[in-house]
Amino acid sequence: MGVVRVLQVATIMNRGGLETMLMNYYRKVDKTKIQFDFMVHRMERGDYDDEIEAMGGRIYRMPQIKPGNYRKYFKELNRFFEEHSEYKVVHSHINENSGFVLRAAKKYGVPCRIAHSHLADLKLDYKYPFRLYGRMYLKPNTNEYFACSKQAGEWLFPNVKSEITVLNNAVDVDSFKDNKEIRKKIRKELDIENKFVIGHIGRFNPQKNHKFLIDVFKEIKALKQDSVLLLVGEGYLFDEIKEKVNKLGLDDSVKFLGLRKDISELMQGMDMFLFPSLFEGLPVVLVEAQAAGLKCVTSTGVTKESDITNSLEFIDLNIEPKEWAKQIVNMNLSKKDYSQILKEKGYDSNTNINWLSNFYLRNII
Numbered sequence: 001m002g003v004v005r006v007l008q009v010a011t012i013m014n015r016g017g018l019e020t021m022l023m024n025y026y027r028k029v030d031k032t033k034i035q036f037d038f039m040v041h042r043m044e045r046g047d048y049d050d051e052i053e054a055m056g057g058r059i060y061r062m063p064q065i066k067p068g069n070y071r072k073y074f075k076e077l078n079r080f081f082e083e084h085s086e087y088k089v090v091h092s093h094i095n096e097n098s099g100f101v102l103r104a105a106k107k108y109g110v111p112c113r114i115a116h117s118h119l120a121d122l123k124l125d126y127k128y129p130f131r132l133y134g135r136m137y138l139k140p141n142t143n144e145y146f147a148c149s150k151q152a153g154e155w156l157f158p159n160v161k162s163e164i165t166v167l168n169n170a171v172d173v174d175s176f177k178d179n180k181e182i183r184k185k186i187r188k189e190l191d192i193e194n195k196f197v198i199g200h201i202g203r204f205n206p207q208k209n210h211k212f213l214i215d216v217f218k219e220i221k222a223l224k225q226d227s228v229l230l231l232v233g234e235g236y237l238f239d240e241i242k243e244k245v246n247k248l249g250l251d252d253s254v255k256f257l258g259l260r261k262d263i264s265e266l267m268q269g270m271d272m273f274l275f276p277s278l279f280e281g282l283p284v285v286l287v288e289a290q291a292a293g294l295k296c297v298t299s300t301g302v303t304k305e306s307d308i309t310n311s312l313e314f315i316d317l318n319i320e321p322k323e324w325a326k327q328i329v330n331m332n333l334s335k336k337d338y339s340q341i342l343k344e345k346g347y348d349s350n351t352n353i354n355w356l357s358n359f360y361l362r363n364i365i
Contacts, residue, residue, distance in 0.1 A: 026052070
């Protein structure tokens, strides 16, 4: 049969949650049987592009999907699938826009067409009518429905609940296990020895709610003077959040670390993980934080399915930052080993890649 090439469809292969999950799988897949290629929707290179190409993956760049650009985009999709008849599996991760890709894939005879939901909500905004337009094409052109959580599946695929496969956002659990030497190294490098270290990893966009996070940290700092906050990530709100930190006089206590490759090591240096998002599907970073044994405090906007280890603390965003701070400083924040629980519940990428590989191979005819 030869190597089966699977086309993964994303926006850009930067260090986001779903992209990191895809790379976890890609590194572990048996490349004598299955090879991943990537269709992306940005012209600039992504953080993972070099690694993808080093492992033999091809990257195809498509026009950005936006109103006014649909005709050009649809034409490019048709051209692509007309020229690339080698793909028997298309696995799309771009929410409602997956319908457009899978329509072209179906037209050109791709037998396995997967739409994968990674969010539980996107709230109402100016893009809502265009999302509805995309949804029109999902059901007629999709024959496999994946989601990172039950809630994420019901949000994107409300009319096919019984057909949804929940594929857990798996991580390499063992790489996050407690390591005191790494913890000591990271805390020394970041000059956070003898500090109470709060961590957050997420793109600087409205969904991640950084403004509220900074307000909570300000109140924690008032109660616990030795507190520091590590912020990992980039995004268009970066400068705005940095300015807010400056105005609150927290410059010496908030460290902006940008994009990092060493997430598992950084988590070793943290004492807890703070994640007050407005909404989420089932974020990979919360799986990673639990794999690292961290106490996680998150908002009720995050699906309860994220609490894999029965250790997360959910606090309503309507509660004042001062109350969040009080609750946090009074919690038991001791680290625990949750690795076995995560493995048993299907959140280890070493196990999940076997299931996914077999799924691809079963559905190529």
